Amino acid sequence: MEILLTLLQLFGTFFVIGLFTIGGGYAMLSLIQGQVVVDHAWMSESAFTDIVAISQMTPGPIGINCATYVGYDVIAGMSGSHLLGIVGSLVTTLALVIPSFIIMLLIVRAYTKFNHNPFFEGVMSWLRPAVVGLIGAAAVVLLFRFTWDGWSVKAAVVRENIADWKSWLLLGGAFVASYWGKVGPIAVIILAGIAGFLLY
């Protein structure tokens, strides 16, 4: 009974998180932390930090990884059953996705309808270059961390991503292979993983 109630609470909590996450996975992590660690006290701060680290290292969207892990951990911890843990992870993962689903379906329907409308085209001709900049920023942010002190800015290399000079070589190699060599991204990731294993 207590487990059923927790499953319902998890569903409600992750549904709301899915609905109010604007700005992607990292924004979502702080919402999940607020709910799971602070409000409901389903797990400790350090257990959550471990989950975040694993979510970043494993493939797939960070928010999904984290939600799956939390759902399993909370319910399996409570019931001592792997099977109920899996049910818990299904509940949190689906609850997280459902709000996106409803909203995105409305957006994509509107897009399909207005795609060739001149007004819409005009607006998109502004948004497309903005997206180019956003993607560029995603790459820059993974490389450098900027800290402002009044009007002066300091740039520091993000050590989790760029450990040493070998990382720059790997970055350059991956760029050349992908941009000029037309090597597929999946092949690049596998090769980089092997190179990392051999180099470090």
Added chain:
Amino acid sequence: MKEKVSLWRLFLVFSKIGAFTIGGGYAMIPIIEREMKRRGWIPEEELPDIVALSQSAPGLLAVNISIFAGYRLRGVKGSVAATLGSILPSFVIILLIAMVFTAFKDNAIVQRVFLGIRPAVIALIAVPMLNMARRSNKTWWAWLISALALAGVAFLGISPIWILLVTLVLAVSFVYYKERRAR
């Protein structure tokens, strides 16, 4: 549209995309670009639109992109297939880790492999950006928008959603003004 894509294929292709997305939604873009281009599923010009609209909606970028692309290929059923496909690998891998290897992140081999993957992912994000820029930035004006968006997020730490909202408001007012003047 071309021949109908089967739901099962859609599911499989998106689970492949999900399995190799390491480090968040933007890391998914190179793989989506490659898979869609190779199969001719979605015209290249649509990719920045998909990213722009997916980024504007709540939720995870990677999930929103799957819903959007799946819908463009096979309607509502397609978006369900693509979304389930893209979250399945995460789901299985995380469950395995949660149940079996709790010491996963401290494993030395895993850490070495990821030291190699992380810098490569940064390069992979830059490649579709350059491809998109070549296609959609035809005027100096477009390059200025890209540069401002990049600087706003990377240097000033403004959230991408604000960048898109401000661009949207400016774009709507400008396009509306131009159309009224043309009349």
